Structure formats: structure tokens, C-alpha cells
Amino acid sequence: MTDPFVVVGGDAAGLSAASKCKREDPDREVVVFEKGEWVSYAHCGMPYYVKGEVESLSDMLSLSPEQISERGIDLRRNHEVVAVDADAETVTVERGGERFEQPYGDLLVATGAHAVSDPIDGADLAGAFTIHSMDAAAALRAFLTPPAEIDPDEVDGAGEFLDRELVDEYAAREPPEAAAIVGGGYVGVEMAEAFSAHELDVHLFQRPERLLPPFGEAPAERVAETLRENGVTLHLDTEVDELVGDDGAVAGVVADGERIPVETAVVGIGIEPNTALLDGTGVELGVEGAVAIDDYGRTSRENIYAAGDCAEMRHTVTGEPDWVPLGLTANRAGRAIGQSVAGTPTPVGDIAGTAAVKAFEMECGRTGILDHERAREAGFDPVSETITAGSRSGYYPGNAETTVTLTADRGTGRLLGGSIAGEDRAAIRIDTLATALEGDTTVAELERLDLAYAPPFSPVWDPILVAAKVLNGTLD
Amino acid sequence: MTDPFVVVGGDAAGLSAASKCKREDPDREVVVFEKGEWVSYAHCGMPYYVKGEVESLSDMLSLSPEQISERGIDLRRNHEVVAVDADAETVTVERGGERFEQPYGDLLVATGAHAVSDPIDGADLAGAFTIHSMDAAAALRAFLTPPAEIDPDEVDGAGEFLDRELVDEYAAREPPEAAAIVGGGYVGVEMAEAFSAHELDVHLFQRPERLLPPFGEAPAERVAETLRENGVTLHLDTEVDELVGDDGAVAGVVADGERIPVETAVVGIGIEPNTALLDGTGVELGVEGAVAIDDYGRTSRENIYAAGDCAEMRHTVTGEPDWVPLGLTANRAGRAIGQSVAGTPTPVGDIAGTAAVKAFEMECGRTGILDHERAREAGFDPVSETITAGSRSGYYPGNAETTVTLTADRGTGRLLGGSIAGEDRAAIRIDTLATALEGDTTVAELERLDLAYAPPFSPVWDPILVAAKVLNGTLD
Numbered sequence: 001m002t003d004p005f006v007v008v009g010g011d012a013a014g015l016s017a018a019s020k021c022k023r024e025d026p027d028r029e030v031v032v033f034e035k036g037e038w039v040s041y042a043h044c045g046m047p048y049y050v051k052g053e054v055e056s057l058s059d060m061l062s063l064s065p066e067q068i069s070e071r072g073i074d075l076r077r078n079h080e081v082v083a084v085d086a087d088a089e090t091v092t093v094e095r096g097g098e099r100f101e102q103p104y105g106d107l108l109v110a111t112g113a114h115a116v117s118d119p120i121d122g123a124d125l126a127g128a129f130t131i132h133s134m135d136a137a138a139a140l141r142a143f144l145t146p147p148a149e150i151d152p153d154e155v156d157g158a159g160e161f162l163d164r165e166l167v168d169e170y171a172a173r174e175p176p177e178a179a180a181i182v183g184g185g186y187v188g189v190e191m192a193e194a195f196s197a198h199e200l201d202v203h204l205f206q207r208p209e210r211l212l213p214p215f216g217e218a219p220a221e222r223v224a225e226t227l228r229e230n231g232v233t234l235h236l237d238t239e240v241d242e243l244v245g246d247d248g249a250v251a252g253v254v255a256d257g258e259r260i261p262v263e264t265a266v267v268g269i270g271i272e273p274n275t276a277l278l279d280g281t282g283v284e285l286g287v288e289g290a291v292a293i294d295d296y297g298r299t300s301r302e303n304i305y306a307a308g309d310c311a312e313m314r315h316t317v318t319g320e321p322d323w324v325p326l327g328l329t330a331n332r333a334g335r336a337i338g339q340s341v342a343g344t345p346t347p348v349g350d351i352a353g354t355a356a357v358k359a360f361e362m363e364c365g366r367t368g369i370l371d372h373e374r375a376r377e378a379g380f381d382p383v384s385e386t387i388t389a390g391s392r393s394g395y396y397p398g399n400a401e402t403t404v405t406l407t408a409d410r411g412t413g414r415l416l417g418g419s420i421a422g423e424d425r426a427a428i429r430i431d432t433l434a435t436a437l438e439g440d441t442t443v444a445e446l447e448r449l450d451l452a453y454a455p456p457f458s459p460v461w462d463p464i465l466v467a468a469k470v471l472n473g474t475l476d
Numbered sequence: 477m478t479d480p481f482v483v484v485g486g487d488a489a490g491l492s493a494a495s496k497c498k499r500e501d502p503d504r505e506v507v508v509f510e511k512g513e514w515v516s517y518a519h520c521g522m523p524y525y526v527k528g529e530v531e532s533l534s535d536m537l538s539l540s541p542e543q544i545s546e547r548g549i550d551l552r553r554n555h556e557v558v559a560v561d562a563d564a565e566t567v568t569v570e571r572g573g574e575r576f577e578q579p580y581g582d583l584l585v586a587t588g589a590h591a592v593s594d595p596i597d598g599a600d601l602a603g604a605f606t607i608h609s610m611d612a613a614a615a616l617r618a619f620l621t622p623p624a625e626i627d628p629d630e631v632d633g634a635g636e637f638l639d640r641e642l643v644d645e646y647a648a649r650e651p652p653e654a655a656a657i658v659g660g661g662y663v664g665v666e667m668a669e670a671f672s673a674h675e676l677d678v679h680l681f682q683r684p685e686r687l688l689p690p691f692g693e694a695p696a697e698r699v700a701e702t703l704r705e706n707g708v709t710l711h712l713d714t715e716v717d718e719l720v721g722d723d724g725a726v727a728g729v730v731a732d733g734e735r736i737p738v739e740t741a742v743v744g745i746g747i748e749p750n751t752a753l754l755d756g757t758g759v760e761l762g763v764e765g766a767v768a769i770d771d772y773g774r775t776s777r778e779n780i781y782a783a784g785d786c787a788e789m790r791h792t793v794t795g796e797p798d799w800v801p802l803g804l805t806a807n808r809a810g811r812a813i814g815q816s817v818a819g820t821p822t823p824v825g826d827i828a829g830t831a832a833v834k835a836f837e838m839e840c841g842r843t844g845i846l847d848h849e850r851a852r853e854a855g856f857d858p859v860s861e862t863i864t865a866g867s868r869s870g871y872y873p874g875n876a877e878t879t880v881t882l883t884a885d886r887g888t889g890r891l892l893g894g895s896i897a898g899e900d901r902a903a904i905r906i907d908t909l910a911t912a913l914e915g916d917t918t919v920a921e922l923e924r925l926d927l928a929y930a931p932p933f934s935p936v937w938d939p940i941l942v943a944a945k946v947l948n949g950t951l952d
Contacts, residue, residue: 012936045871045931059871316926327936328929349924356930365928395521395535425904428934431927432907438925439915448825449914450792451907452841453804454832455521458904460488460803 003029003105005341006091008081008277010034011041012327013308013334014110015063018073020338028342030073031102033093035080037161038134039065044327046137047190050144051197057134057162084109086281086301106303106341109283109291110334111274113309113325117267120182122243126169127176127250128265131187135163143170143264144198173249176200176263180253182240184211187268189223189359192232196360203262205235205255207269212357212364216371218386218403219364219421226362271325273310286312290323297337297348305341307333307348316350316437317368317416318378324353352417354434356427365430368417368437370407375416380409382416385471389463391424393455400424404467406433406443413442413475420463432464443472479505479581481817482567484557484753486510487517488803489784489810490586491539494549496814504818506549507578509569511556513637514610515541520803522613523666526620527673533610533638560585562757562777582779582817585759585767586810587750589785589801593743596658598719602645603652603726603740607663608747611639619646619740620674649725652676652739656729658716660687663744665699665835668708672836679738681711681731683745688833688840692847694862694879695840695897702838747801749786762788766799773813773824781817783809783824792826792913793845793892794854800829828893830910832903841906844893844913846883851892856885858892861947865939867900869931876900880943882909882919889918889951896939908940919948 005021007014010032018030032039042060049060068075082099083092090101115130117123127143129136179195181188184206195202204211204227210220211227211234224234241254243265252259273290284300286292291299291306295314299306308330315322333348340346354367369375375382384407392399402422408415418433420426436446447468453460461469481497483490486508494506508515518536525536544551558575559568566577591606593599603619605612655671657664660682671678680687680703686696687703687710700710717730719741728735749766760776762768767775767782771790775782784806791798809824816822830843845851851858860883868875878898884891894909896902912922923944929936937945 042869042871042931044929045869048872048931053873054871326929328927328941331936332924347924350926352926354926354928356928356933358930358932363933367926367928393518393521395518395530396524397529425901427928427930427932428901428904429907431905431925431938431940432911434926434928435908435911435915435917438921439911439917441911441915445914448808448823449907450826450828450830450843450910451804452830452832452843452903452910453520453802454834454903455518455524456834456903457832457839460807462907464907465804 004103005030005106005108006102006104007032007108007110008091009110009112009308010039010075010077011110011112011308012330014108015040015068016331016334017108017110017307017338017341019071020335021342022072024339024342024344026072032073032075033079033081034075034077037077039063039068039075039077041134043132046131046134047187047194049137050131050141050191051194052141057138081277084277084281084304086283086304089303104303106305108337109278109299109304109306109310110308111277111310113271113273115267116270116272119269120240120243120267122245122250123267125243125245125250126248127263128243128267130267131191132271134161135166138162139166139170140264142167143173144175146175147171178203178260178262180205180240180243180260180262180265182265182267183269184236185268185270186212186357187266189227189357191266191268192227193360196230196232202232203235203253203260204232205238205240205253207237207239209237211236214353214355215357215364215366216405216419218405219366219419222403222421223359223362223364226360230360271309273323275310286321287323292321293348295347296340296345297333305337307337313348313351316352320378322351322353324351326355352434352437354430356430358427361423362421363423363427364419364421365427366417366419367430367434368407368415370405370417370419372407375407375409380416381411382407383410383471383474385467385474387463387467387470389461389466390459391422391426391463392457393459396455398424402426402463404463406467406471408443408471408475410475413444415441415443415446418467425457429464443468443475447472480579481506481582481584482578482580483508483584483586484567485586485588485784486515486551486553487586487588487784488806490584491516491544492807492810493584493586493783493814493817495547496811497818498548500815500818500820502548508549508551509555509557510551510553513553515539515544515551515553517610519608522607522610523663523670525613526607526617526667527670528617533614557753560753560757560780562759562780565779580779582781584813585754585775585780585782585786586784586806587753587786589747589749591743592746592748595745596716596719596743598721598726599743601719601721601726602724604719605740605742607667607742607744610637611642614638615642615646616740618643619649620651622651623647654679654738656681656716656719656736656738656741658741658743659745660712661744661746662688662833663742665703665833667742667744668703669836672706672708678708679711679729679736680708681714681716681729683713683715685713687712690829690831691833691840691842692881692895694881695842695895698879698897699835699838699840702836706836747785749799749801751786763797763799768797769824771823772816772821773809781813783813789824789827792828796854798827798829800827802831828910828913830906832906834903837899838897839899839903840895840897841903842893842895843906843910844883844891846881846893846895848883851883851885856892857887858883859886859947859950861943861950863939863943863946865937865942866935867898867902867939868933869935872931874900878902878939880939882943882947884919884947884951886951889920891917891919891922901933905940919944919951923948
């Protein structure tokens with residue numbers, strides 16, 4: 001039998017595909033190669049684990065290797081797929097220095113992405129991290145926790161996989177008193193909260209003028225205000241020159257020629273798709289070097305699929321490919337490919353770039369196209385309005401100022417994107433706008449949506465409706 | 477000049493229309509007749525005022541009479557419109573026994589609705605209330621508050637309009653120790669929370685088997701569970717025979733032949749549209765006796781509009797008229813009519829029956845058509861699924877069980893309606909489904925929505941997506 005469904009990568013996309021395929025077609029052989037120890041873990045939870053809000057690493061595993069085996073999936077950890085032969089329909093697998101060939105009937109490339117840290121000198125010093133692996137998260141938490149308070153059970157929750165040597169090394173170090181965060185995206189903002197919880201002096205450096213660029217101006221300002229209120233020192237429009245070391249460990253950060261003493265640093269300046277194993281296969285790459293796929297997740301080579309952080313997706317507003325690596329996208333595309341491979345062709349769906357982030361008590365959501373330059377490139381004539389309105393009836397306790405930005409196309413009135421920021425249930429409200437985008441809703445239609453009104457949850461005119469009224473007035 | 481825009485009713489629909497018309501066409505004469513003292517008040521806030529969570533009655537006024545005057549609106553309180561002559565285009569207005577005729581160019585009937593209490597014997601006893609007027613709410617709060625704790629400033633927040641005699645009478649009475657609530661709809665459920673806050677022994681009687689019938693089975697069960705956990709005694713499937721009195725005041729409630737001693741009662745068994753002033757005018761009534769209107773809020777007689785709780789609206793799922801009296805509907809339709817009357821024809825929009833309610837910590841939302849009989853009457857072949865899933869990532873603190881029911885049409889897969897119940901941001905999530913209904917979304921499309929994922933707000937698969945996956949599996 002040489003018809004197995006072979007999956008490269010044992011995380012969200014890969015295991016969703018493997019599970020769905022096995023459920024729909026239990027007789028199919030399904031093999032998952034994972035180059036590391038860890039499988040099926042929640043990237044997005046790591047800052048909360050470092051903060052201490054999530055107790056144990058094992059809490060962030062969706063599935064244990066045992067559960068994966070019970071599903072009938074042949075999971076091989078510590079197996080790295082290093083090459084693909086698309087003509088012979090085989091992959092080359094490396095394990096502990098040994099290599100072997102594995103034939104496939106269908107192949108899913110779900111290799112994820114890796115954190116970029118190279119441009120920062122000193123990012124290889126001890127005490128400098130990218131929060132893109134479970135071992136790094138465990139090491140950082142051990143570093144932040146005073147030795148007397150380290151609970152081995154917590155760190156050990158997933159002891160089976162853990163790089164214990166690394167963790168022990170950091171546990172033995174003196175906890176840091178100040179931290180540099182390089183990059184003001186999701187990881188940077190979430191890590192500011194995490195470091196603050198450990199009472200560190202936190203410096204956040206962001207090269208652009210604004211935090212969280214995909215969220216646009218208004219949420220960025222509200223998050224900046226919140227971070228400052230919580231004692232985080234923001235260095236916006238500031239490039240980090242280097243991390244400087246003392247005895248091989250981080251001792252300071254240099255930016256704009258000024259050196260600030262810090263003992264730890266997190267570099268979160270972006271990620272890049274992992275596609276090296278496709279070199280020379282003829283599998284086409286697309287936006288930002290991610291694997292190009294069609295509506296069903298198929299690459300340009302037969303029987304090879306791609307999904308998750310390594311693959312592009314079609315944007316629901318522009319209709320063009322885009323690369324927005326996020327968790328739901330990986331799970332949804334993986335699941336669809338699993339179903340397709342099992343015999344029921346299923347589209348992977350579009351993305352709207354819907355995302356949410358929390359910074360202390362400030363919640364933000366964003367969806368669609370907010371940036372005017374980007375909108376113009378896609379052929380739209382963008383117009384935006386920003387309003388601030390109450391999250392609940394004004395007289396009801398807990399009412400909080402909620403800032404909504406909507407962007408629409410002037411000619412057609414079509415909603416292109418939006419953002420929401422506020423402290424009371426603001427982030428989850430973005431789903432309303434994401435749903436409106438899928439329906440090609442105009443701002444006039446948005447204004448007439450029959451949304452819920454009840455004093456504890458929303459004023460008569462929800463902030464989204466207020467924004468639609470104002471933007472619609474501009475479009476008239 | 478006999479071309480004024482005359483509005484009957486000084487609440488949400490009437491004042492929205494008057495304000496919008498005056499803003500768009502400042503030269504137009506706009507007259508609003510309100511039969512009572514109170515204008516522009518928030519019905520939906522009253523249970524929270526009675527509870528004590530909203531401090532003052534005046535907090536619930538959107539606009540003061542002075543603000544209304546500043547907008548150039550000629551507001552006449554204590555003026556009751558008792559008849560309409562659609563041929564002569566005049567209304568008959570009564571004020572303190574005097575009558576006069578007022579000509580109109582356009583007329584808006586925004587007369588609202590009145591609480592039904594007649595079928596309950598004893599509903600006229602002292603201590604029995606319907607929570608449908610500000611004076612009643614003030615009297616009940618005065619009744620519940622021990623005399624020493626009554627803060628005259630709070631009750632007096634809107635002293636100008638208050639029926640002080642009524643309030644003083646109740647303030648002088650011994651506070652009740654037990655309460656009967658007749659009716660398990662919004663008012664009933666919210667009043668259970670309000671009475672409990674004053675530490676009363678609360679008995680809630682509901683004639684149907686379930687609380688909150690428009691929300692369907694799953695939210696009703698979760699609310700029932702919450703009410704019981706909070707000490708409320710539920711009498712479901714139970715008809716109240718009568719309220720019995722002692723010395724003219726409520727002393728007990730009799731149901732199923734059993735008498736339970738209570739000293740106060742709230743009757744919340746429904747409301748009916750106020751349309752008596754249209755008798756003999758030829759203005760057609762529609763669903764449940766509400767005024768029939770077209771897409772622009774126009775009645776069957778020229779230049780007469782209707783909006784708010786007295787008027788029907790078109791349902792977005794069935795395309796047929798429906799009567800779902802809610803606050804946003806009134807505001808939106810009033811605003812649209814004000815704009816139409818000022819010269820820019822503006823549709824009043826459809827309704828989806830979107831509603832939210834809070835019972836202690838339990839939040840519920842509903843939208844569209846959930847009831848199978850109703851769906852079949854509208855020509856659909858309904859199928860429903862109910863799931864319970866986490867509101868956040870399982871490892872993130874505050875994750876709460878969220879119950880979602882979706883109803884779809886088997887033939888087309890079109891989403892017909894849904895409900896959500898849970899303790900963590902559950903109610904506001906209903907807006908996502910309300911938006912999906914407006915876009916004629918299928919369940920397969922719903923399953924592929926790019927909703928926000930971030931551990932503090934939503935798991936990778938939001939409960940809505942989980943429900944869509946399960947229902948889609950049923951439809952396949």
C-alpha cells in the first residue's frame with residue numbers, strides 16, 4: 001500500500017487534516033511527521049503561560065500523542081521531512097541522522113512558520129527569546145520566577161517533551177528586573193502584560209510609529225495609552241540597534257544610541273513561512289513566500305496540499321491571495337483538506353484577517369482591509385470614520401468607551417474593514433463586522449442591522465451602528 | 477402654515493423621527509404630543525432601576541424636555557391625541573379636559589404599547605405592578621427600600637415628572653418580604669434578579685413549560701438553572717389563578733389552588749399595541765393588531781406613518797410582517813421616517829427579532845426564526861442542533877460553557893435563526909448570527925466565517941462555528 005496521506009507538521013493544520021481524514025476514511029493510512037517533540041500546542045497561549053495565568057504547558061496541548069494514536073494516526077515525532085520528490089511522490093525523512101524515503105498518495109505541507117530574529121544583533125544571547133516554541137516559553141517562565149517559587153509540577157506538566165536542560169539553566173539564573181520587547185505586534189503587546197505581571201520594568205520598542213499596525217490608528221492609540229497607564233515604557237518610531245551582552249547574557253538594549261539596562265529580551269518582529277523542504281519541487285510560492293494554493297488548498301503540484309502558517313489564503317474582500325497566519329485559518333484549512341483527501345472536496349474558505357488582541361484590560365479586534373493604501377491597490381476608493389460610543393446603556397454600570405473605525409468603498413458603499421477597541425466586550429464584537437464582510441454588506445445595510453439591545457450588553461445604538469451611521473453620512 | 481410634521485408619542489420612535497426631521501429640514505414645524513409627563517425614557521432600564529443598579533430615574537432619560545426644545549421640536553406633554561381625521565388631515569388633541577384640532581402635513585403614530593394585566597384577578601391591588609411606566613418603577617423601588625435607606629435625591633432625580641403622591645404612598649408601606657412574578661418573559665426574569673437583590677423570597681410563575689419562549693429550549697433551561705441557583709422558586713407550566721388581597725393590598729398569590737403569601741407582585745404577561753386613536757380612520761392593522769406599514773413606515777392612509785411598539789415590521793427571514801416590539805427597532809424606524817418626511821425616502825429596515833437578556837450572570841441572545849412550527853408556516857423545512865462549547869481557550873481563565881442552538885432550512889442550508897446562552901460574553905455574540913441572517917448565509921458559509929480567535933475571548937473554534945460544524949454535518 002503506497003497511498004498514505006502524509007502530513008508534514010504536527011500542529012493545528014496538520015493534525016486537523018489527519019484527524020478529519022481518518023474520521024471520514026478510517027481505512028486510509030495517515031502518517032504525520034513532526035520534526036520536534038511538541039505536537040498540537042497552542043502558540044497563542046504562550047504569553048499567558050509566561051505571565052503565569054495559564055498554569056502548565058500541558059494545559060496548552062489540544063491533543064496528547066496518545067489521543068492522536070487513538071484516532072488511528074501514525075504520528076512520528078522527531079522526524080524531519082527535508083525534501084519532497086513531487087514526481088516520484090515521496091518525501092525524504094530524517095531522524096537522528098538517518099534518512100528514509102516515504103511514499104505518499106496525498107501530501108499536506110503544514111510546516112508552519114518561524115520567528116524572525118536575525119536582524120537584531122545579540123538575539124542569540126542568553127536571556128533573549130522569541131516566543132515561538134514551547135521550550136522557549138518554559139525557559140522564560142522559569143527565568144522570571146524566583147527559584148523558591150518554581151513549582152516543578154507546573155513546568156513539568158508536559159515533562160515528557162520538555163527541554164529540561166534549557167529550563168533548568170534558566171531556573172538557576174537570577175530573575176531579571178527589566179525587559180526589552182523588540183516589536184509591538186501581538187507578541188510584543190501580550191508580553192508587555194506578561195512581564196509586568198512579574199513586576200519587571202518593561203521597555204517596548206516599535207520601529208513603526210504605531211503599535212499593532214494591522215489594527216490601524218485608533219486601537220493602536222488606545223493600546224498605547226493602556227500600556228503607559230500600566231507602567232510600560234513605549235519607544236515608538238524607534239529602531240533597536242542591538243542587544244548587548246555581559247558574559248554571554250543579555251545586559252542591555254541599545255536604541256537611538258542610548259543603552260538601557262535589561263536582563264531579558266523578547267524579539268517579536270515577525271514570522272516567515274517554512275517552505276525550505278519544497279525547494280526544487282516546482283511547488284509555487286506566492287505572497288510573502290508562502291505556498292500558493294487554490295480554493296481547496298491544492299498547490300501547483302498534483303496531490304500536494306498546503307495549509308496553516310506556511311500557506312497563503314484568498315482574502316474575502318479583495319479576492320486576491322494574502323498571507324495572514326492565524327490559528328483558526330490553520331485549523332479550518334487543515335480540516336477541509338482532510339475532508340477533501342478523504343473523498344469529499346471541501347473549500348478551505350476565505351480569510352478576512354480577523355484578529356483580536358488583549359493588552360491588560362484593553363481589548364481590540366480588526367477585520368478586513370483598513371489600510372487606505374492597501375485598499376487603493378485592490379481597486380477601492382477608501383473612506384474611513386472613527387467614533388467612540390458606549391458599550392452599554394449609559395446608565396448601566398460598566399459602560400465603557402468603545403472606539404470603532406469602519407472603512408468602506410466610496411463608490412459602492414461596500415464595507416471593506418473595521419476595528420474595535422474598548423474594555424467592555426469590545427474584541428468579540430469584531431465578529432459582527434467579519435460576518436458583514438463575508439456578506440458583501442454595504443454601510444447602509446450595516447446601519448440597518450438588527451443587532452441586540454439590552455442595557456447590560458449594548459446601548460440602543462451599538463457602537464458598530466453608530467459608526468455605520470456616521471460613515472454612511474459621509475458617503476451620502 | 478398647515479404643513480407640520482405631527483408626532484404622537486414622545487418616546488423612542490417619536491423623538492427619533494422628530495429629531496431627524498428637524499435636523500434635515502430645520503424650517504419644518506415639528507410638533508410632538510405626549511399624553512403623559514415622561515418623555516424619552518428607557519423602558520429596558522426599569523428592572524435595573526428597581527434593583528438599585530441604576531441610581532436615579534433621570535439616568536434613564538435620553539433627552540430632557542429642554543434638550544428636545546433646543547432641537548427646535550415643539551414638545552407638548554400631557555397632551556393626548558384621541559382621534560385622527562385622515563381625510564381632513566387633522567388630529568384631535570385632549571389636554572386637561574379641553575379638546576382642539578391640530579392639522580398635519582405628515583403624521584407619525586408612535587403610541588407604543590401597554591402592558592396586559594387584565595386577565596389576572598387582583599392585578600389592581602396595591603402592591604401589584606406592571607413595569608411599563610416610570611412612576612410604577614419609582615413606586616416599586618420606594619416600596620422595596622426600607623424607609624431609612626430611601627434617598628430622596630435618587631427617587632427625585634426626575635422629580636419634575638414624578639407622581640410623587642404614588643411614590644410617597646409606597647415609601648410609607650412596610651417593605652415586602654416575598655414577591656410573585658407573573659410571567660417568565662424578559663420582565664419576569666429581570667425582575668427576579670431585581671427582587672432578589674432586595675433579598676425578597678421570589679416566586680416566578682410561568683404558564684408555558686419554559687421561560688423566555690422566544691429564546692427556545694436551551695437558553696430557557698440555562699436561565700431556569702441560574703434562577704434556581706439564586707434562590708428563585710420557579711413555578712413552570714403553572715397558571716396563576718389570582719392575586720388575593722388584604723385591606724386592598726396584595727397578600728398572596730393563588731396558583732394550582734395553592735396560596736403562597738407575598739406582599740408584592742409584578743405582572744409581565746405581555747404587551748399590546750396602542751392603536752385606539754386610529755379607530756375608524758381606515759388605517760389598516762396587521763399582525764397582532766399592530767399598525768400595518770410598508771418599507772418606508774407608511775400606513776394605508778396617505779401621509780400617516782407608524783413606528784415603534786405600535787407598528788409591525790418586515791421580518792428579514794420570512795419576508796413577512798411581524799410584531800416584535802423592541803427598542804432599536806423603534807429608534808431606527810423613527811429615524812428613517814424623520815428622514816423620509818424631511819425629503820429623503822429612507823427604508824425603516826427589516827427586523828430579525830434579535831434580543832438579549834440577562835438573568836443574574838447568565839446572558840442569552842436570540843435572533844431569527846427558532847421555532848419549528850413558525851419556520852414550517854413560513855415554508856421552510858427546519859432542522860436544529862444545540863451544542864455547548866467553551867467561550868475561551870480551554871486553558872484560559874474565565875472560559876465558560878456556552879450553549880448555541882442554530883436552526884436552518886434543510887433544503888437550502890440557509891440559516892433561519894439561532895440562540896446563545898452562557899456567562900462569558902454570550903449575549904453580544906448573537907450579533908454575529910443576526911448579521912449572518914441579513915446576508916442570507918448558509919450554514920456551510922457560517923462554518924467558514926473568519927471569526928476572531930484569541931485565548932482571552934474565543935477558542936480557535938468559536939461556539940458559533942462549533943454549532944455550524946455540527947448542524948452542517950446533519951444537513952450533509
